[in-house]
Amino acid sequence: MKDAVVERGALRLPFDPDQVVDNLRFERYCGSSRTDSFLSGALANKLYYLARPFLGVSVRRHLQKLRLAGWQSIPFPHWPVDRTVEQVHETMLRLCVQAHDGEEVPFIWFWPERFLSCAIVTHDVEAVEGRDFCPALMDIDESFGIKSSFQLIPEQRYALSLSFIESIRSRGFEVNVHDLNHDGRLFASEANFRDRAGRINQYGRAFGAHGFRSGALYRNLAWCGALEFSYDMSVPNAAHLDPQRGGCCTVMPYFIGKILELPVTTTQDYSLFYILNQYSIHLWKSQIAEIMEKHGLASFIVHPDYIVESRTRDTYKSLLAYLAELRSEGKIWIALPREVNEWWRARSQMKLVRQGNNWVIEGPEKDKARIAYAVLDGDRLTYEPSLKYRERPRLREDSDLGYDIKALETHRPRSNPAQMRSAPQMIS
Ligand SMILES: [Zn+2]
Incomplete structure (x- = not known):
C-alpha cells in the first residue's frame, strides 16, 4: 500500500485490489498446502472414509486429531477469524x-433496518440419531425465538420422508441439502462431481431447498456452477480444524458466479467439543466479537447428533441465549440463511x-x-x-x-x- x-x-x-480479494475468497492462495501431509491428503481421506464404518468413535477422534496436528502454527488465514x-x-x-x-x-x-451484524444458525443432520433429535432441537431453538436451517443428507445415511421435511418447514424452519451421501468423495473427480451434482439438484427440487452445504466442508469452487442452488454454505472462513484447509478470509457473503456464498465464519460444534475439548462458549463469543467489529455474518454449524447429550446441549443453549441477548440490544439480525440470501x-x-x-x-x-x-x-x-x-x-x-x-x-x-x-x- x-x-x-x-x-x-x-x-x-x-x-488490483479486486484480484487480491478474489484470491482470498476463492482460496487461490492455497496452492498445494491442502495436501501437504499424508494425514491430510486425498489418499488418507479416501482410506479414512472407507474404514469409517468400522472404526469406533474414540479411534475416529484420535485419527482426526492426528490429521489436524500442528493446526495452531498455521500462519494464514488468521485464527480464529480472518477478516x-x-x-x-x-x-x-x-x-x-x-x-x-x-x-x-x-x-x-x-x-x-439498523442491524449492525447478522447471524444464522444451521444444523447439519449427520445420522439417524441426529434426524430423530430434530423435533426436540426445533423446540430448543424456538424457546429462544430463533429459527434455523436443517441440512439433510439425501442418500444412504438415513431414511427421509416428505412428511419429515414438511414437519420442519411447517414450523418456519428451513430445509437444505447436505452433500449427497456424505462419503467424503463428492469432489474426488470432476466427472464424479458432475454426476452427483445432477442428483443433488434433483433432491434440491424435491426438498424445495434453496441452499446447499457439502459434507465436511469439502469444496472446489471452480465446479460450483453445476449446483442449481441459490446459495451455498460450504466455505469456511479459516479452516484450521476442517479436513480441507484454507479459508475465504471474509466474514461477508459473496458471489461465486450466480451462487451466493454464506461462509462458515465460526468454529463448528464438533471441533469445539471434540478437538478443542471446550464446553464453554468463550471461543464462539470472541469470534462473534471479531465478526461484529466488521459488521459481518456470524454463521454457526451445530449438529443435532452432537447435542443429544446434556453437556453439549447446554453449551448450545448458552450460545442461543447469547445471540438472543445481542438481538434484544439491536446488535444482530438473526435470520434464516434463505432470508440472508x-x-x-x-x-x-x-x-x-x-x-x-x-x-x-x-x-x-x-x-x-x-x-x-x-x-x-x-x-x-x-x-x-x-x-x-x-x-x-x-x-x-x-x-x-x-x-x-x-x-x-x-x-x-x-x-x-x-x-x-x-x-x-x-x-x-
Ligand atoms: Zn456433515
Whole structure:
C-alpha cells in the first residue's frame, strides 16, 4: 500500500485490489498446502472414509486429531477469524475518502433496518440419531425465538420422508441439502462431481431447498456452477480444524458466479467439543466479537447428533441465549440463511441515487435498506451506522470517489484497476 498514490479526484494503485480479494475468497492462495501431509491428503481421506464404518468413535477422534496436528502454527488465514477481505476494502475506502479531503462516502448499509451484524444458525443432520433429535432441537431453538436451517443428507445415511421435511418447514424452519451421501468423495473427480451434482439438484427440487452445504466442508469452487442452488454454505472462513484447509478470509457473503456464498465464519460444534475439548462458549463469543467489529455474518454449524447429550446441549443453549441477548440490544439480525440470501441479492441490485439534495436508495426491498457513511476518524475509517438523516449529500456533484463502493457487497470487475474512477451515482 506504500505505493498507492492519492490525488484529488483519483486513487492510483500498483495492484488490483479486486484480484487480491478474489484470491482470498476463492482460496487461490492455497496452492498445494491442502495436501501437504499424508494425514491430510486425498489418499488418507479416501482410506479414512472407507474404514469409517468400522472404526469406533474414540479411534475416529484420535485419527482426526492426528490429521489436524500442528493446526495452531498455521500462519494464514488468521485464527480464529480472518477478516483480510474486509481490511482490504476498508483500506481502499480510507484512501478514497482521503483523496477527497475527508469527505464522507455514503453507501447502502450491509444489513436491513439498523442491524449492525447478522447471524444464522444451521444444523447439519449427520445420522439417524441426529434426524430423530430434530423435533426436540426445533423446540430448543424456538424457546429462544430463533429459527434455523436443517441440512439433510439425501442418500444412504438415513431414511427421509416428505412428511419429515414438511414437519420442519411447517414450523418456519428451513430445509437444505447436505452433500449427497456424505462419503467424503463428492469432489474426488470432476466427472464424479458432475454426476452427483445432477442428483443433488434433483433432491434440491424435491426438498424445495434453496441452499446447499457439502459434507465436511469439502469444496472446489471452480465446479460450483453445476449446483442449481441459490446459495451455498460450504466455505469456511479459516479452516484450521476442517479436513480441507484454507479459508475465504471474509466474514461477508459473496458471489461465486450466480451462487451466493454464506461462509462458515465460526468454529463448528464438533471441533469445539471434540478437538478443542471446550464446553464453554468463550471461543464462539470472541469470534462473534471479531465478526461484529466488521459488521459481518456470524454463521454457526451445530449438529443435532452432537447435542443429544446434556453437556453439549447446554453449551448450545448458552450460545442461543447469547445471540438472543445481542438481538434484544439491536446488535444482530438473526435470520434464516434463505432470508440472508434474499437480502444480499436485493442489496446487490440496489442503487444509491441523488434526488434533489438527498441520496435515496432505489431497487428491490429498498424500504428495508438504510444509507450509511464511511468517515475518517483521524487515520482510521469508521462507518456511521447511526444512519442518521442527512439534509444534504456531502459529496459534491462533480466528485469522483475513485473506488466503487459496490465492492463492499459484491464483486464487480472493473476495467481499469490501476486507475479506478467511478461516478458518484454508482455508489451503492
Ligand atoms: Zn456433515
